Amino acid sequence: GHSKFGTPMGFNSLVFEASVLIPITDSELHYFAGVAGTIKEIAPGIAARVTVSRNHPKMFHRELGFVPGCMLGNADKTNPVISDIKNMVSILKEQITIFGIDTIVTAGKIVYMKAGDLVKLHEEANEHIVAMRTVKVPKAGDLVITGLQSWGINLYQTGKGIHASWNAVKKDGKGEILIVAPCPDGVGNANFEQTMIESKDLSLQKALEYVLDNYCNEETFKIGNQKPVDLLRIQKTIGEGNMKMVSLMDSNVLKTVYRISPVKKPEETPVEAIRREVEAYMSKNPAGQIYLLDDPGLFIVVE
Template identity: 30%
Template sequence: MKKYEFAYGKGKKEIELDESLVLKEVRTNDFETIKDIPYEVLEAIYHPIGCAPINEIVKPGQKIAFICNDPTRVANSYDFMPVLVNEMNKLGVKDEDMHIVFALGTHREMTHEEMVQAVGENVASRLRMYNSVSTNQEDFKYFGTTSRGTPVWINRHLCDVDHVILTGTIVHHYFSGYGGGRKAILPGCAAMETVRVNHSFMLDPHAGLGKTEGNPCYEDQMEGVALFAKGRSLFLFNAVLNAKHQFLKMFAGDYVKAHQVACKFVDEVYGSVIPKEADLVIASCGGWPKDINVYQMQKTMDNAACAVRKGGAVIMVAECVEGSGSAVLEQACRRLGSPQAIRAELEKDFRIGANKAYAVTRLMEKAKYYLVTKLDRDMARDMLFSGAFDTIEEALAAAESEIGKVESMILMPEGSLTVPRVE
C-alpha cells in the first residue's frame, strides 16, 4: 500500500492505495523553473517573437492598457506586472497614462482587494484598474461581425490607447484549444453576446482540447480579435507555469506568432502518455482556485475523461467552496436532467451557463463521476454526479459498488493541467 496526496482547496486529501493497481501517476513534465523573474520578463519583451523589441514599439508619452487575468486563472501577475510597468516608465510612459483591465469573460466582478492581490500593492496603487463586466453593455464598442456571425463588442477601456499588452498564462482549453493569446480579449474583455455566440461553436465536433486548425471556436476568436486589432498595436506577454505555480518559460511579441510557439511548449509540459484507459481515475484540479466551483472544475473533468475507459469511473477531488459557480448551470441540469436534453436546448437557444451544464454532463456518457467536495449534496445530485462525499475512500467504495472491482487506476494530482493520451 502507498499513500497518495491530492490538493483540495487550500489543503489536501489523502488515500492509501494498492500500488500495483496504479498504472500511472500523471504529472506535468519536469522542466527547470525560472530563477530570476525580472530578468526573464525583460528578456522576453526585448527579444520578442514575430515583432520588434518593446523599446522600438513603445514611445514616450503614449498610453497603454494592460489586460490581466481574473482569480479563476493562476497567472502570478504580481510577479511580472511591476517589472512591465517600471519598464514602461523607463520608456517614457507615465503611470497616469497606463491602466489595467481585468479579463473577466462572463465571470463575476472582482473586488478591489482581489485586484490588489492580483497585481500587487505597488502596481495597484499607481495604475487605474477596471473590471470588464460582460453584462455592462455601455462599456463595450462594436467592431463588426465575424464570418461565423459573432458580433464583436470589446471593452472600451482597451480602445483609446496606443498599445494593448495582453498578459496571462497558457494551458489547454477544452473547446478553444488553448488559453492565453487572443483569449485575453475574446472572451476575456468581450460583451456577453460576443461570448455567447462564440461559445456556441463548442457544440461543433471540430472544437476541442489542443486543437486550433479547423476549430471553429478558436478561429472565430482569432477573427474577432483581428477586427479589433485593425490599426491597433497589440503585444503579448504570456507565461507557462508548472503545477506548483512556478514560472517555466515566458513568451512575448506578436499575439498570434508568440502564442503559437508557446502552445508547442504547453504540449511538452502538460501532455502525458498513458499505457491504457483505466477502470478508475482519481483527479484533483490542483487545489484553489482551480477547484473554487464546478464551473472551473469542469476543465479537470475533461482531462480526466481522456484517461478513463468507457463505463469506468472518475473521482474528482474538488472543494467547490463557491458552489456551482453558475445559477444557469444548476437550473439547466435540474430542469432538463440529461446531457441529450441540454444539448437539444442549446442547439435551439445557446446560453452561457447552460453551455457549462452540457460540458459537465456530456462527460457522464463515458464514465460515472463522483465528487469529494464541500458542494451541497442535493446540488451535486441535480448536476447528475453519481455521488458526493467527504473522503476519497467513501467515493471509491461507491464507485466499486457500481462499476465492480477496480483493477486499474490512473491518478491525476495535477488534473487541471495534465492531458493524458494513449499512444
C-alpha cells in the first residue's frame, strides 16, 4: 500500500515472517529527519529502495535546499520526511507486532533507555534528545571551530559536523567554519562524490539547482544525494571560500570539487595549522566571536 503522503510502502520480506520485530536503537539528532533512531530503523532501515526514493525527496526545496521543517531536532508535522516515516510505521505495526528498545548514548554511556511502542518511543526520544543536546548562545559566531571526533572518518560523515557548525555561525555571507577532520577514508560516498564533481564548475546557486534537478527527484534520488545539497546551501549562506578544513584529504580535491579551503600545510601538525589559522583570523578580526565546538552532536541555538 501507500502512506497517506503517497509513498509506496515496501519492506524486507523477513519482517513478515517474524513473530515479533524488536528494533534496538540509539536516538540521535539528525540534520534533516530531526531525530534518528526508533522509526528510522524501519524506514529507511529495512524499507524498499522505492520507498526511500519517494520519501527522502520530500526534504528538498529548490531555493533553500531543504524545506524549513527538515532540520536538526525538528520531528513535528512541519517535517515532511519524518511525518511520512511515522505514518508508514503506524500502518506497518497494524500488520505485525513491533516492540522497540531505544537508548540515548552520551560519551559512550547509556543515559536514557525506554521500551514499547516504536512511534511513541520516537516522540519521547525527540523530547529528551533535544533537551539534552541543545546549547544556547547569545549571538552567532564569526568563526566556529569544530573537532569531528570519530565522525571525521570521511567527508560524508564530516558533513554532520559541518551542519552542527552552521547552526552556530553567522549566515550573512561573512561567517567562517573551520573543521578539523582527518578523513582517512576519503569521501565516503560515491553518490556524494559524483554529484560534487559534476557541479564543481557552476556557481553555488547553479550547482544547488543542478543537483536538485538531476539527482534529488523521486526517480533519481539515492542515499548520498542529499549531502551535496546540504553542503552547498551552507556554503551559500556563510559565503563562498569561508568553509575551511584541517584534513589529510587531497588539498586540490577539497578546494576544486568540494569548495572547502584546505588549511594544513604538509609540514605542519594539525595543532600548528589551527593555531596559525586562528592567529591570522584574530589579527584581522580582533573583536570577532569565536566558538569552539568539541561535540558535533550538539544542537546550537542562537537566541
